[in-house]
Amino acid sequence: MSFNLPLSEPRRKFLRKVLSIAVGASLAGLLVQMLRRERESKSPAPVSIPPDVSAGLTIIEGAIVYREGEGPIRAYAARCTHLGCRIDRIAGDEIVCPCHGSRFRADGSVVTGPATKPLIALRIEPDPKTGGWIARASA
Amino acid sequence: MVITRWGTLGDLATAAFVVAVVSGVAVAVPYESANAYGSLAAILLGNPAAVFFRNLHYWSAQACLVLTLAHVWDRLRAPAEQRIPRGIWLRLAITLPVLLFLMLSGFLLRGDADARQALRIVTEAIAQVPLVGPLAATFAFGAAERLDLVYVQHAATATIVVWLFVVEHARRLWPKPAAIGVVTLVAGALSLFLSPGLHDGSDPVVKGPWYFLGLQEILHWTPWPLVAVLGGVAVVALLYGLRAMRPDRAMKAKGALLVLLAAYGALCAVGAFLRGANWELAPGLPTGAGNPIAGFVFAAKPELPVPLPVAMGRPEGCLVCHRGVTGLGDAHRPEAVGCASCHGGDTLALDKARAHARMVAIPGNLSTAMASCGQGACHAAIVPRVERSLMATMSGIVGIDRMVFGEATPGEALKPVHVKDLGQTPADSHLRQLCALCHLGAAKDKFGPNDEGRRGGGCNACHLAYDAKALEALDRYEREKKQGTAQAPTAHPALSLDIGNGQCFSCHSRSGRIATSYEGWHELHEPPAGTKDLAGLSPERYRIVEEDRVFERVKPDIHHERGLDCIDCHTSIEIMGDGRTHARKRDQLRVGCTDCHAPAGKRLASMPASSLDPESKRILAQRKWSGPAAERHGMTAGGDALVNVVVDSTGKPAMVRKRAGDRRELKPTARVCVEGRGHERLSCGSCHTAWAPRCNSCHTAYDPAGKGFDFLTNADVKGEWVEKLGPFVADLPTLGVRGLPAVDGKARESVDTFVPGMIMTLDIPSMGGKPAQSVFRRLYAHLEPHTTRREARTCKSCHNDPVALGYGRGELRYERGTGGGRWRFVPAGPILADGLPADAWTGFLGTRTGMLSTREDVRPFSVDEQRRILLVGACLTCHEERSAVMRDSVRDFASLLARRSPKCVLPAGSPGAATGAGSRP
Numbered sequence A: 001m002s003f004n005l006p007l008s009e010p011r012r013k014f015l016r017k018v019l020s021i022a023v024g025a026s027l028a029g030l031l032v033q034m035l036r037r038e039r040e041s042k043s044p045a046p047v048s049i050p051p052d053v054s055a056g057l058t059i060i061e062g063a064i065v066y067r068e069g070e071g072p073i074r075a076y077a078a079r080c081t082h083l084g085c086r087i088d089r090i091a092g093d094e095i096v097c098p099c100h101g102s103r104f105r106a107d108g109s110v111v112t113g114p115a116t117k118p119l120i121a122l123r124i125e126p127d128p129k130t131g132g133w134i135a136r137a138s139a
Numbered sequence B: 001m002v003i004t005r006w007g008t009l010g011d012l013a014t015a016a017f018v019v020a021v022v023s024g025v026a027v028a029v030p031y032e033s034a035n036a037y038g039s040l041a042a043i044l045l046g047n048p049a050a051v052f053f054r055n056l057h058y059w060s061a062q063a064c065l066v067l068t069l070a071h072v073w074d075r076l077r078a079p080a081e082q083r084i085p086r087g088i089w090l091r092l093a094i095t096l097p098v099l100l101f102l103m104l105s106g107f108l109l110r111g112d113a114d115a116r117q118a119l120r121i122v123t124e125a126i127a128q129v130p131l132v133g134p135l136a137a138t139f140a141f142g143a144a145e146r147l148d149l150v151y152v153q154h155a156a157t158a159t160i161v162v163w164l165f166v167v168e169h170a171r172r173l174w175p176k177p178a179a180i181g182v183v184t185l186v187a188g189a190l191s192l193f194l195s196p197g198l199h200d201g202s203d204p205v206v207k208g209p210w211y212f213l214g215l216q217e218i219l220h221w222t223p224w225p226l227v228a229v230l231g232g233v234a235v236v237a238l239l240y241g242l243r244a245m246r247p248d249r250a251m252k253a254k255g256a257l258l259v260l261l262a263a264y265g266a267l268c269a270v271g272a273f274l275r276g277a278n279w280e281l282a283p284g285l286p287t288g289a290g291n292p293i294a295g296f297v298f299a300a301k302p303e304l305p306v307p308l309p310v311a312m313g314r315p316e317g318c319l320v321c322h323r324g325v326t327g328l329g330d331a332h333r334p335e336a337v338g339c340a341s342c343h344g345g346d347t348l349a350l351d352k353a354r355a356h357a358r359m360v361a362i363p364g365n366l367s368t369a370m371a372s373c374g375q376g377a378c379h380a381a382i383v384p385r386v387e388r389s390l391m392a393t394m395s396g397i398v399g400i401d402r403m404v405f406g407e408a409t410p411g412e413a414l415k416p417v418h419v420k421d422l423g424q425t426p427a428d429s430h431l432r433q434l435c436a437l438c439h440l441g442a443a444k445d446k447f448g449p450n451d452e453g454r455r456g457g458g459c460n461a462c463h464l465a466y467d468a469k470a471l472e473a474l475d476r477y478e479r480e481k482k483q484g485t486a487q488a489p490t491a492h493p494a495l496s497l498d499i500g501n502g503q504c505f506s507c508h509s510r511s512g513r514i515a516t517s518y519e520g521w522h523e524l525h526e527p528p529a530g531t532k533d534l535a536g537l538s539p540e541r542y543r544i545v546e547e548d549r550v551f552e553r554v555k556p557d558i559h560h561e562r563g564l565d566c567i568d569c570h571t572s573i574e575i576m577g578d579g580r581t582h583a584r585k586r587d588q589l590r591v592g593c594t595d596c597h598a599p600a601g602k603r604l605a606s607m608p609a610s611s612l613d614p615e616s617k618r619i620l621a622q623r624k625w626s627g628p629a630a631e632r633h634g635m636t637a638g639g640d641a642l643v644n645v646v647v648d649s650t651g652k653p654a655m656v657r658k659r660a661g662d663r664r665e666l667k668p669t670a671r672v673c674v675e676g677r678g679h680e681r682l683s684c685g686s687c688h689t690a691w692a693p694r695c696n697s698c699h700t701a702y703d704p705a706g707k708g709f710d711f712l713t714n715a716d717v718k719g720e721w722v723e724k725l726g727p728f729v730a731d732l733p734t735l736g737v738r739g740l741p742a743v744d745g746k747a748r749e750s751v752d753t754f755v756p757g758m759i760m761t762l763d764i765p766s767m768g769g770k771p772a773q774s775v776f777r778r779l780y781a782h783l784e785p786h787t788t789r790r791e792a793r794t795c796k797s798c799h800n801d802p803v804a805l806g807y808g809r810g811e812l813r814y815e816r817g818t819g820g821g822r823w824r825f826v827p828a829g830p831i832l833a834d835g836l837p838a839d840a841w842t843g844f845l846g847t848r849t850g851m852l853s854t855r856e857d858v859r860p861f862s863v864d865e866q867r868r869i870l871l872v873g874a875c876l877t878c879h880e881e882r883s884a885v886m887r888d889s890v891r892d893f894a895s896l897l898a899r900r901s902p903k904c905v906l907p908a909g910s911p912g913a914a915t916g917a918g919s920r921p
């Protein structure tokens, strides 16, 4: 069985165009939504800092931990603020990104670029289970 | 148009693409995207045929990129763009970035250290494009560094797109067989011998694929990464726009594109040949782990164990050949940390030459320690501390030498300096030839334990310990090496906290000689009279060390007698430094006698075990002493933990010997040490030092014609420093005054032990330096001789002794006269030009000014102090040391003096006496 609307040819063409644009746009919209959700659902895992973390700068998984003597602990995401390289080494008193050579101080600020933004500080909470701390991205 | 025997450049490019696709399908079998690095490592180690296909995939892909660029250029020259329909031209322009994506995603699929960083960079760079960026990045690479998605986009999406567009453009499904044949042959030949490596993360150099090194360089220079991304988009847009341009404009635009391409190529070369770790300049050939490695793919392989050995979470080929290596100790077992984490080399090659290229045979030297011992997962916090510590910098020695040579003011000599920065002035060349071997930065370049002839070696200087097995294995290895049959030994020296005195001995048997003195050996200036052969000397009485130095047995330190090692007192933070640069040794020292021996009547300071700092806790866990864990540990005056000083619930302290694990009771000081105020300022060593090595004079000259050796560069140099030493004696030290750090703003001083530090003539004219006359220096040095004894030196040995008082050897006599007593001093040796005996620090009842010591905060006794000491000395000329009178004198000398008998004859002019004054001879 077929069902034909009594439409003229140009009208039919126009309608077909509108329909395909509408379908295409909805699909694109859905794709964007899917990608967005995917992006949002992936936030970095918290890092557990052991109670005996040594003084000075240390890298623990995805965090750069700075401890001044026995004093308080600070942590930054071990992710370069330039283009996201994982920082996996400490050079003396400075934190150096291996990819394009950005350097940061122990307080997270930039010594030399290309990075322009300081390292991103992580939130530190005591971890009663280990006696150490947990560093996580601040919301 | 370029037409080769096998077709056009376009044909060849398409052929390379097809070869890449087909070989890619083959490698897909052993490759696992979820375990990219591991599966590729397994291929490299044990599947030569798969290596071949992987190489073919790689080389045909590189060929495809290069040929495509060449083809594009070839056709643009024609100009052919006008002949291509607009839709196809658009798709061709899009093909270029898609092809680049195909190449890049192939690189990312390595999953090695370079690839993981590259994945982060591209994702972030694309995400920075406003609006569409984040979503495009997620679409292409996923949101969480997922290689499975990259794999799909690489093997399916991008491949299909490129193939479709190329087929549409070339109007044929398959390239010419001849083109496929030649590409297969050339890429195949390369594949037999050149395998792209994998970066295991130990090499600090991080680089992208060669065609992106220019981009990496651009990203290094600009703070706006978007510039690079949009630049790429602009190039593609320009390419597409060519078709719509007027021919003359199009020609200009093509010229510009060519210039851009050339400039970009140059930047790639900069990235490849000039950049090193942290993108710093380091010119050299690209030899990093990720670069292609030469070696025949089907070279004979040893039998592979299944599963492959894994260390530090990655397959480690070293362990295939070096099986059963023992001796390293728990923390550094090869099964846990592998070989390469210390020694470097290629963990994914099984043929020796390749595996051992870039290997560090002796790791631990400070020049490379950050990449081995100090790498992220290991001792990253300690190595920088050691680099700044005094045993590495020699700061005090350098500063003082320069001061003595007149090249630095005392103020300048107090600034931290580093031995590695020595220049070529007379003082610095003197240091290079006579001192620069004894520091941790001196490279260890031979196997075997350190000794007096082999010093330095960074971490190894202390932590590498050869036991009998390791020594025997090394011996065999060196013998067999000469015959060309050597197998690497399986008995490895230990890397541990088991640091014996021998380690310290290699450097500290010199200069102040604390290591030899501690064990009761005194160096003789020359062998005992009549010695024909050193080997004939009795080993009970004499000890011969490197360079035929002869030591004679004298009294050892009581702590040595009780079995204590250097590390039983000296803590890790003191030895390896606290992370700060210090100018002088005294600034780095942190332990003292009373940290273990509580002052009589007081409790030893201690802290609960729970408050130990992290390093001490780790050390404690490593030591594995038997018995219950201590509840409290001792601490230094500065608050450092003493892990091996343990305090029980009754407050009784004991020392655990760090290496042996057994205990020694720790006694408080004697009561007399804290009684009265007479000896309040005395350091423990002032009384308890049994002897100190003294060398009373020397002469230092420079022989411009001689042949010297520069220990800093390890090279022969023209001109030699010659030291002529005076005789050495083992004698009680001289006493003097040392400034202590102020407490509550109050300056403090202590009486301490001194020896002649530099009583010497510097023959400056012989160095061609200024001034044109020899310089005479009379400097005493503060020394803790490490010859502590339970029994103290006698009262007379201080109060009535010219050496103790700094006058030098001679006769110190007390003469009683009518107006009171007089002390007289007759020196034993000749008087030098400065009016003092050769071995004196100060004049008899006199003062000295100017350069007195190797330190600015010490001095000989002032005239007033000398008088007060000699006043007691006068009493001692009649009263026995142990008499009640002398005992009382320690408690309260003033009241004793007030109660003195009329028979007492005090030195004239002394406090409490009526008249007169001491006189000089």
Ligand code: FES
Pocket (backbone or CB within 6 Å): A080, A081, A082, A083, A084, A085, A097, A098, A099, A100, A101, A102, A113, A114, A115, B121, B219
């Ligand atoms: S990603 Fe760190 S400097 Fe570029």
